[in-house]
Amino acid sequence: MDDGIHIEGLSKRYGAGDTAVDALKDVNMRIAPGEVVGLVGPSGSGKTTLLKCLGAVIEPTRGRMTLGSEVIYDSEQGGWKTPDLRALRRDRIGFVFQAPYLIPFLDVTDNVALLPMLAGRTNGASRTRALELLQALDVAHRAGAQPSELSGGEQQRVSIARALANQPPVILADEPTAPLDSQRALAVMRILNQMANQYQTAIIVVTHDEKIIPTFKRIYHIRDGRTVEEAGEGREIS
């Protein structure tokens, strides 16, 4: 497999000695470009720890992670392959949060354009890219609005646009539908599937949300730090 994200034998241990806790135990995952998979499990099962490891926010204890065709972490070869994890997160990983967490003092366009700007692209090129994504997500008409002027669904679409801004090979979505009603939650899932397909991005959706679980074609169940893969219903979203 050349693209997407590939995780092999990933483990994470907090603490040491008698008080050590194994939050992740030999996790294996493989998500193809354009695929949206669900990561479900009860509270304390290790979902957030896995997300933080994938997001290069915390360092795993053991294992190997490949992003696209590039190994980004290998515990056998000294850990992270790049010293600049900030740049790795900025250029290669998109984040969608439970709450949109848009920057309140930037308008919608600049919230999306900020990432390409941080990556060194010109303001003009960054805003063009932002407007293109806002168009694709059907919020271009709110391009000049402040985040506080948007509805919850619009805010979440803008946050998805932001996650896609630097064309990352993977997006990590942390319960993106939790605050939304069924209709809006399904709308967000439809958008994520469209974007994954359109931009060939691998998307991992951490969720508890029973409304959206049937939409996944593949689901990783996580319990006590171990993942089990199973086929999902892959229900069409109308």
Place this chain on the structure above:
Amino acid sequence: MISLAGRDILHSWGKFVLTGVGLGLLIGATLTMAGVYRGMVDDARVLLTNSGADIWVVQKDTQGPYAESSSIRDDVYRGLLGMPGVAQAANVTYLTMQVRHGARESRTMVVGFEQGQPGEPGYLVAGRRLLRGHFEAIADVKTGFKLGERIRIRRHDYEVVGLTRRMVSSGGDPMVFIPLKDAQEAQFLKDNDAIIADRARTAANPALNRPGVPGLLDAVTASQTINHSVNAVLVKVGAGDTAANVAQEIRRWKHVQAYTREQMEEILIEKLVATSAKQIGMFLAILTVVSAAIVAFIIYTMTLGKIREIAVLKLIGTRNRTIAGMILQQALGLGLIGFIVGKISATLWAPAFPKYVLLETADAMRALAIVMVVCALASTLAIRAALKVDPATAIGG
């Protein structure tokens, strides 16, 4: 790259501007304190310049009439006029007192001078110079007296015939100029009861009231009511002579103290104003610390209110220096708003102060630099808090 600080300021400009105005009033108070000190120093210099003297001749072992009591005979000037290098010499008296105008009183320094001699006010903003030998006065505009008004000094009424400006004592009291003879009388005049008692005591003294010496008692009584003292003699040095050399000669031959302009300026600024300067310096230091604390608190609070956004910014790859720059720019922006408001406020309210407030451009520039440095230092606490934010907190869990 867009300016995150600028956008944040624009987004919450109301809060930012109000905070800046509050800080500005504090900076305005700080600038005014500095202006008060500058005003005192300038008043001292103007006092010396307006006297038109090169040398102040005063009582031996005293520091002159501005600093302490000085009394010399009013004929000393005659001897001085005969000395080489002395072009002009004139008596002056200084007396700080309440001058009455109707029911109103004004605290002033009454100056007795000789017309056309050093000590006369250099210029008038209204009216004319003194033409009569008695009962005319020139007043500084700060006294509030108007041309043609009659003011009361001790037992006599004086007509205000001229007005001058920036003529104040080292204590900031506006001056009233009257003829020397009137001033001498006012300065040493006893009240009527005291004069009657003195005359009775003299008449009862057999040594001074001898039947065989007619006219002795009258002569003694007359000598008791005439004053022959002044506070200082102002000397102008002739062309080609230096004040230092002439002052040295005066000290050597006349048994009096003679100060040059530089020495008198030193007495006024280094000794008289020194305590006030220290007092103001303490205020300035306290106000600077308070301003720094306020900026630090405001920026820190504003930063804590953005912790989640900062975590998101860090998670999506914003560099620490970009975040630190955002906070620093906000602190500097706050300082700049504060400085502008402070400078405008100080300029507006300075004329309302009873004492002269001199706001110098150099002081303002120094204040701007200090404000910026203080704001930069004050922002370090908030920057530290922002840099400690873990990007993982944006993910939750």
